[in-house]
Amino acid sequence: MSATTSQTLTLEAFLKLPETKPASEYINGEIIQKPMPKGKHSRLQLRLCNSINDIAENQKIAYAFPELRCSFGTRSIVPDVAVFKWSRIPFDTDGEAPNDFLLCPDWTIEIISPEQSSNKVIGNILYSLQHGCQLGWLIDPNDRSILVFSPNQQPELLQGSDRLSSLQEINLNLSVEQVFSWLKMQSM
Numbered sequence: 467m468s469a470t471t472s473q474t475l476t477l478e479a480f481l482k483l484p485e486t487k488p489a490s491e492y493i494n495g496e497i498i499q500k501p502m503p504k505g506k507h508s509r510l511q512l513r514l515c516n517s518i519n520d521i522a523e524n525q526k527i528a529y530a531f532p533e534l535r536c537s538f539g540t541r542s543i544v545p546d547v548a549v550f551k552w553s554r555i556p557f558d559t560d561g562e563a564p565n566d567f568l569l570c571p572d573w574t575i576e577i578i579s580p581e582q583s584s585n586k587v588i589g590n591i592l593y594s595l596q597h598g599c600q601l602g603w604l605i606d607p608n609d610r611s612i613l614v615f616s617p618n619q620q621p622e623l624l625q626g627s628d629r630l631s632s633l634q635e636i637n638l639n640l641s642v643e644q645v646f647s648w649l650k651m652q653s654m
Contacts, residue, residue, distance in 0.1 A: 475492070480497065493590070510605060510645065513645075513648040514645070521637060528551045530547050533545075537567070545574040545575060545590070546577045547573075547575035549571055549633065554569065572598075574599055605645070612624045612642050
């Protein structure tokens with residue numbers, strides 16, 4: 467289970483607290499610690515980041531960050547993968563990515579862990595969509611499905627050979643079964 471503290475803080479006060487491992491999120495005035503990522507989660511997270519960045523980074527289209535704290539509105543969340551269009555990355559004066567991202571991602575990807583509440587994770591995706599995010603994926607390794615969220619639309623449950631949508635600018639051509647095939651490391 468993820469740990470929850472009942473003390474109520476402001477977002478500003480939360481952001482001044484030391485980081486925790488695994489990361490804690492600030493949702494509706496509560497601090498909720500995410501579960502520690504495990505093998506399948508880590509494998510999917512890395513492969514997703516690499517697949518997106520292989521297509522989008524060199525052309526400066528977008529960048530996929532793993533476990534990046536994004537603070538916007540009244541929440542501070544840490545999506546498993548936060549994808550930002552290049553033009554929205556708030557580079558510092560040296561042209562480097564900043565430490566603090568005070569904006570929502572353009573695409574948020576969450577990978578459900580067995581100890582996680584899917585509704586809390588879906589809540590973060592929906593909150594992100596309400597604040598300008600263009601796409602959300604909820605990946606469930608247990609049933610090999612991906613729930614795709616787009617603004618002002620019903621979610622789509624995709625499985626098997628269903629093709630996954632990505633940000634329009636990113637030509638990522640993946641099916642659900644391709645994503646889950648990454649878990650089979652012995653047959654590579």
